[in-house]
Amino acid sequence: MNSEYQPKIVGLLCNWCSYAGADMAGTSRMSYPPSVRIIRVPCSGRVDPLLVAKCFQQGADGVLISGCHPGDCHYNEGNYHTRRRFALLHNLLDYLGIPKERLRLEWVSASEGRIFSQKVSDFTNELAELGPRSEG
């Protein structure tokens, strides 16, 4: 395993909770690996499986979807739909040979900057173990 390998993660973060949480991690100068490329979406429920599949096709080593905690969605129910869609997507991608470890769904609220940075660190380390997508 190449110790210089830096996984490329695409982070689809909901505007109201997760993006704000990531922002808080930044303003509080919390340190976490520079692996995640953040794309802001209005709600985790906006995340179409097509976006995720496209990220993998374009070379992402990992994809992180993050939204408000269930019950706290800014649009009331978006994340319930995310949860259902994600279950299917996760299973199908795994079935196609993209291991489950490469796709994550997390709930991060606007005040959980530390938790966000921790989750990104964990994800990055796990992906570093797994190796680049091009090798499995």
Next chain:
Amino acid sequence: MDSELIQQIRNQARDLLESGAVKGIIGYERASDGLTARPFFAYEPDAVERLIFDETCTHNLVKYLVDKKGERMAILAKPCDSRALNLLINEEQIKRDQVFIIGVYCPGVVETSWNQKGQTQQPRCQTCQLLKPVVYDFLAGQEPARQPEAEVYSDIEEIESMPTAERRAFWLEHLGRCIRCYACRQVCPGCYCPECFAEQLDPAWVGIRIAPEENELWQTIRTLHLAGRCIGCNECERACPVDIPLSRLNRKLEKQVAQLFEFRAGLSPDEQPPFATFNKEERLGSEE
């Protein structure tokens, strides 16, 4: 061929046409090989003499109704096809009062291609739990004396049990053969979008390049769009010119949806599909 069943179908069809109750009948006739069947549209009472029904009638005719909005049609429906009818009624692509459903008791169909007729029932028929259509206006034939086998997903489990790298290789090999003819989409009653995502130019999600990764993107998303909607008619696999095992994609999600949401598509016209609803308390095991 069961001559009594066919006579029932023809009589019903003739009545419907003569009374003007429908504009046309969508059924089956004998194909040019003299052996298998093909879809047939009858518009005149005399044409009903061409209608047949036998074990070669594997085609799902429901797709044709999507283009017949505003016209009152009658359609021949096997039990599997009737699930597609429920799906399209539920999704408001067909109006229930615009279609007269001639249901048939179906003992199962065989695999066919031009001039070739299989000897044994298709696997999907062996495990089909429906002896008669789930929706119909007239029912032809007699209850078949068959005992449906329990649904098993051994074809899916075989792939699930492969190590990740082997699974990846399996799919890249099969999907590598895809020539993106989109026959799978064209024959599918569940694929009726006026503009398919694969045809979008801006952004070009899939594009026109034909290569394993693009093909995989195409099939992955089509499969997901059919999650909780695919009724298992297997037309996609039948139409594929390069024998891609598409049923092993669609049935994977059929199994997943049944396990997670206890749901099978098309059993009732006013079901609540799992992706149009939600449950606040559920835990689906994919996130913390």
Next chain:
Amino acid sequence: MNLLMSRDDLVRWLQLLLQERILLAPMRVQGLVLFQPVSKVEDITFDFANTTLPPKVWFLPPTETLFSVRSCDGHTELVPATVEQQAVIFGVRPCDAKGITLMDSPFLEEPGDALYRERRAKTTLIGLSCRQAQPECFCTSVGSAPNDPSNVDILLTEIEDGYVVQVVTEQGKALLPQGLAEAGAAPPAPPEPQAVPTEGIVPAMQMLFNQPYWERLAERCLHCNVCAYVCPTCYCFDVRDYPNKGNIERVRSWESCQSPGFTRIAGGYNPRGTKGGRLRQRFYHKLLYFPGQFQEIACVGCGRCVKACPVNIDIREIISDLQQLGAKSG
């Protein structure tokens, strides 16, 4: 003068060709038979009726990059695709070979398609006569035959212990091994595919454009595109530019006039938006427009469309229907 080649001679010859060229031959792939580049002669299947996809996959691949535009140290360069290696296609049936010759008309007519032209010049065709006609075949009704040598460089006809070898072109002759014996007897007589009466079809087409026949026939058509993709003489394509790792690539891929959006134009208008119009187009192209430009019907009677169509739209049935309609209108 025909020559003789034993099976062992053939295998040895193919092994030799493999060393210097790309060798495309029929191979069994998951229950299909497809033309693929072989790495060893043992992979070739000699026992087949015809391949699922015709040899057009070589001359007009399902997808290819025409050129790349690369940005390099501040300047831009256009890098065209090139065809490097010589190739041989083994196992081409006479009908498919005719299909290639028919495709030459649009692709080589000036100014010509550069990639097609290069590939065509660098590829030698080794034909294989048909010893059996399939139920879907009708090559003799459209100007070909199971043993027609006209469109290949060498034609092999299988006999009991080997092959009769007909040398057709200088390009073929240059490829043959030395020392082959002369064939004593003539090759066996070819099989007789079913006849489809095609007389008068071209003039008949001129009168039948507005017949309701097309819309009726098209009712069962699902516009699945399979007929066009398996056809040796269908060659429509789409061209688009895509970014790829900092470059732009111009990609050409197969398309089909059967596709509902094929003629959709900017603004959303679709001049050929009806099912009947699209189905009619395919047959008009094959039986009227192409003959009008190039004096040959664009169908080689291989029967692939008949086998592949999921709803049994059968070109032979259509030709027969059109002749009857033509006789009534004429």
